[in-house]
Each structure stands twice: as C-alpha cells, then as structure tokens.
Amino acid sequence: MTKVLMLVADGMGDWPLKELGGKTPLQEAWTPNMDLLASRSRVGVCQTIPDNMPPGSDIANMALMGYDPKKHHTGRGPIEAVAKGIETGPEDLVWRCNLVSLTGLESGAKMVDYSAGHIPTDKAGPLISGLQKELGSSEFTFHTGVQYRHLIVQKQGSRTRGSRVFIRPPHDILDQVIDPDLEMFRTYPPLWELVRASADILKRDGRDVRADSIWPWGQGKTLSLPVFRSRFGISGAVISAVDLIKGLGRAAGLAAPDVPGATGLVDTNYQAKVQAARDVLEKEDFVFVHLEGPDECGHMGHIADKVEAIARFDRLIVGPLLEFLRGRDYIMVICCDHLTPIKIRTHARDPVPFLVYDSKKELEGPEVFSEVQAARTGLTIEKGHDLLAFALE
Template identity: 55%
Template sequence: MKLLYLIGDGMGGWPLEELGGKTTMEAAHTPNMDELARTGLVGRAQTVPEGMQPGSDVANMSLLGFDPATYHTGRGPIEAAAQGLDLEPDDLVWRLNLVTVSKLTIDGFMRDYSSGHIATDVSRPLVEALQEKLGNDMYTFYPGIQYRHLLVQKEGALSDDAKLAINPPHDITDKPIKLDLRTISKSPFLWDLLFEAQELLEDRTVNNSRANSIWPWGQGRPLSLPNFKETFGVEGAVISAVDLIKGLGHASGMEVIDVEGATGLLDTNYQGKVNAALTFLKEHDFVFVHLEGPDECGHGGNAEEKVEAINRFDAQVVGPLREALKEEDTAWIVTCDHFTPIVERTHTMDAVPFLLNGPNCEPSDVSEFSEKSADSTGLKLDKGHELLAFALEKFGMK
C-alpha cells in the first residue's frame, strides 16, 4: 500500500467577514479534499503542545510523528540539518532572517519578515558578504534560500544567549521591535553583530534589495531525531521547498527530494512535486508532500491569495495524485501543520483539521473538508505527534 501525507502549511484559519463568514478553507474550491473527507475519517489534532510556540518547526515535527516536547531544540537546528552542517554539541544554531525594518531603534517596526520575498540569487551574496566581513571565531553565517539563513555561534549553547526569547519576525509584522531589541541587548556580542550587519546592508554597492537588517531567532543545540523507518516501519521521503521540512527529513534518515522550481510561494512547481512523489512511490511506500503557499499568504494577510493557494493545493497536487494513483492501493492523510489566520498574520494554537482515507476508515458523515467539519465529528487527538501512528494502525500498516 502507498501512503501519501499531504500538508497545506498554515491552511487552517478563522471565519472572515470579507468571505461571508467563511474561512479560507471553506471559501476555496476543493473537490478532491472534500471527496476524500466525505469517504474518509475526519478529525482534529493538537500539533503544538501546550507551552510551545505554534511554529512550523514544532508542528511539522509533530506531523512526522516525533514529540516536539522531547526532540525540539529550535528552528535553526532543524534548518542546519537540511544543510548537513558539521556542528559540535555545544554550538548554538540561530535561524537568521533577512528582514526589512522601519529603523533599527526602539521606536522601529518590523515591516517585512522576508524582505519582499527576496530571491535566493540576491540573498546568498548578501549572506556571503556578511560572513566575509563579520564572520569570526564566534559567529559563522551560512546562506540558505530566499530570506531564510543560519548563524552558528561557537559554544553558544553554554552561554545565556541560548535562553534569549526573540520573536520570530513573521509574528511581529507591522509591530514594534522594541522588546526584541531589549532582549538582544542582553548579549553584547550579538548586539554588535546586529548593528554591524545593518551597516553592511546599508552599503548600496553591496545590497540593492529591501533587506536592511538581520534577525536572529529560533536558536538551539544541533538536532537529533530517531530513524523514521526504524520507528514507523515505512521507508519515506519528504518533498518541500523549505529547509525546515528538509531538515526534519535529513535528521530522521528519510530521503529528501529537491524539486527544481519549488519556491514555497503561489508560483511553486506543483507538477514537479507531483512527479517527484509518483516517482518515489514506484519503489517505496510513503511520501510527505509539503506546500508552503497557504502559510505565506496568511502571513501576508491576503485572504484572496490564501484561498487561491488552497485552490491550487487541491487542483494541482491532491487531484493529480488521486488521478495518477486511482488504480493503486493507496491511503491518504491530508492536513495542515497549524492555523495562519488572515486577521492574525501569524500562527495560532488551534487544533488542525485532518482527514484519513484508506482501509478501515469508516466515513465521518461530513460533506467537506474544513475546520468546522473536522470539529463536528468529535474526534480529536490531543497529542498531534500520535496522528501518524494512529493513521498507520488504522490503515493496517503498523
């Protein structure tokens, strides 16, 4: 049996007046997910444990079956795993955004957590320049993709810097940065690095993008996860545009499939992801396909674009996979990692809707796949990291 695990990142949300009281999931045209829900088992899962931040790092770790309360060390370490960085146990790995702030002062605001979704071919030279000018025995800059990069602090896990609680920049869009600057000021070396980076980014001979500051956050020790195949008995792969998912895959010994043209945005290479999943499933039994688009549109506060992102997820990923595998023995898990409500423009703690479609899944008597229909069934997994094991057992694969 082939198991497809399809994730619309940030797809869940709250009702909106501009959509006639519907959520973006309800407003979207999703005949494929609706059909899988009508003929399958529908419920909710709490992917973010109480007391943890509702980030994609925590939530996707849950979806892959690993308890974040046990294994999560930070956002940066997961993305470092994607790059295969050679790290020491006491290194502190920071996620480093290239951001746009109104000004880097206590009366400044976070204007854009992504510097206008800066392209990788623009951001990479900037991070390389930061490393050349500011890298030293303590700090090393590593370029990633788009606005997402890494900063490794040598033996930083032994310092008080490991305890600094700096807000993810997407959580404070158009909000003051005063409290975060006060937090960063507790680390003299990090404080100096922040302003030295700003000075370099202000040099128009080096930088013509909207990025005018770095933003370190999500720090932690290097990540270690159990082997996925040994834990769940299936050999799997992850397909995603973002290093976060690739890092979880690398750390758990899964195959990580890169797809040319996968951007994490509305214009991603949907067909490439579908083709990659189908190719992998010819010889293997499990694939985790992640789409970032709905989440990015949620952070942007654009309901129309988020509805379109969900439309495309259904029409260009779920639909083609169903058609290609209609003669195959298949099972399906479809869900999101967390909510990204338009009005909040960031992640929330809401339990996410999920559907299971396959053997032993008695239909839940719903007409569509949405937050409301999932809530109506009364099925809720309070520990979201148990969803995968629950599905495998239901499908007879464990």
C-alpha cells in the same frame, strides 16, 4: 505494500472572515478532491502544538512526522542546519537568520517585513556571503539558505548567554514595535554587535533590495531524531521547498530531494512536486508532501491569494496524486500544520482539521473538508505526534 501519503498545506486553516461572508479561506476555496475524500474518510481535528510551546511550523511539522516536540525539539535553526548538511558540535548553537525590513534599530522601530520583500535567493546569497566575509569569525559563521531564510552557527554557543536569549519570530510581529527584541539583543553584546554591524553592511550592499537587517532567532543545539523506519516500519522522503521540512526529514533518515522550481510561494512548481512524490512512491512506501504557499499568504494578509493557494493545493497536488494512486492500496492524510489566520497574520495554536482516507476501508464522512466540519465530527487527536500512528492503525 500499502502506500502512505501525508499532504500538508502549511497554514491552510483559518478563522471566519467577514470579507468571505463568515467563511474561512478553506471553505471559500474550490476543493472538490479534498471534499470527495472527506466524504469517505475519518475526519477530525488534531492538536499539533503542545502546551507551553509556541505555534511554529518547526514544532507542528515535527509532530506531524510522528515525533514529540517536547522530547526532541531544540530550536528551529538546528533543523535547517541538517537540511543544509552543516556539521555542528554538541555545544554549538544554530540560529535561524532572516533577512528582514525594519524601520531602524532605535527605540520605537517596527518590523516591516519578515522576508525582506520575499527576497530571491540570487539576491540574498551574495548579501549573506558578504556578511560572512566581513563579520564571520571563529565564533559566528553565516550560511546561505533559501530566499530570506539563512543560518548563523555559533561555536560553543550553548555555553554562553546566547542560549537564554529569546527573540520573537519575525513573522509574529509584523508592523509591531520591536523594542522588546532590541532590548533582548542588547543583553547579549556579541549578538547585538553582529546585528548592528550587519545593518550597516546591508544598507551599503543591499540598496536594490528591501533587506536592511538580519534577525537571528530560533536558536538551539544540534538536532537528533530516532530513525523514522525504526518507528513506523516504512521509509520514504519529504517533498518541500523549505529547509525546515527537509531538515526534519533528513534528521529522521528520510530522503529530501531538491525539487526544481519549488519556491515556497503560490507560484511553486506543483507539477515537479507531484512528480517527485510519484518517484518516491515507485520505490518506497511513504511520502510527506509539504506546501508552504497558504502560510505565506496568511502572513501577508492576502485573502484572495490564500483562497487560491488552497484551491491549487487541491487541484495541482491532491488531484494528480489521487489519479496516480488509482487502483492501488494507499492511506492518505491531509491536514495543515497550524492555522495562520488572516486576521492576525501569524500562527495560531487552534487544533487543525485533518482527514485520513484508507482506500481499503472507505467510510462515511462529512460532505466537505473544512475547519467547521472537522470540529463537528467530535474526533480529536490530542497530541499531534499521534496522528500518523492513528492513520497507520
């Protein structure tokens, strides 16, 4: 049976930067493995973000897994709840809850850091547990996640105004005034009081870290996806450090093993991710490997780190998997979910570059893999959820 791999470097795509002589980080990075594959692959661009939907990783990765976000997406929170095994009722709301750094909760306050300094889980966990102990109720419950990423479940929340509150993703508003969001919080007093009370508790308990507020956003009702095997005739697993990808995988009936040392940052345990993917492919036919590092570097505005994250993706993920697959029949898709341009430090809805390599049917493609070369081929997949089917065909 032909093995199928989808390797996703989150946020890898970018715009040309004057600091790199007009090149993108992908063009600047040393990527001999992706370049070699591109020269033997179908290469093009894919629109992973549907019209009238925000360019988020939740929407983009749902599409890459073959599911139409317009039909299936309910919010970011519910996806991560699946990853944590949190049972929710059909009328419950699940909020993604970041630990963040703000200049305050008064008029003119700004979003300083969407990740509270990339707070480690061993520091974040006690803070969230403390919030649950003091503020948890029959309506709102706090659930610990990874690093800065946590959840709040609101019982029967879809019947409240909470379902109509739109709070901007914190990574979209770095260094920006948060007045529109504070006003939106105030329109729903139960949530506003939760935010205010949490800030008071974090100022007391989080003095040795940069977490001084929670940021509830991305709420939605319980997620339900058709089974992946029934759609594509194959099954396997997702490999990722983040609950977002694990939740999408588990909701689709795919395995989502925990990978030791997977951090979602540039220093993640690449070897463990590759080994996890190899273990899956020894028994199953499909693996979705997700690397968060390039996206985090884009949000932080770190050019050199993003270039290095892309180079490591090529050297430590793509290269070892190609060696493992030597002599086997396989299809490999390489892409990013969305662009995270250094210039804006958040997501962009531009089409993403992709390559599809089939070991049984090598083609002639561009000499390098980049945003520019992918766009020049003229091949465009208009809907992101069609890319996997395109690759399998």
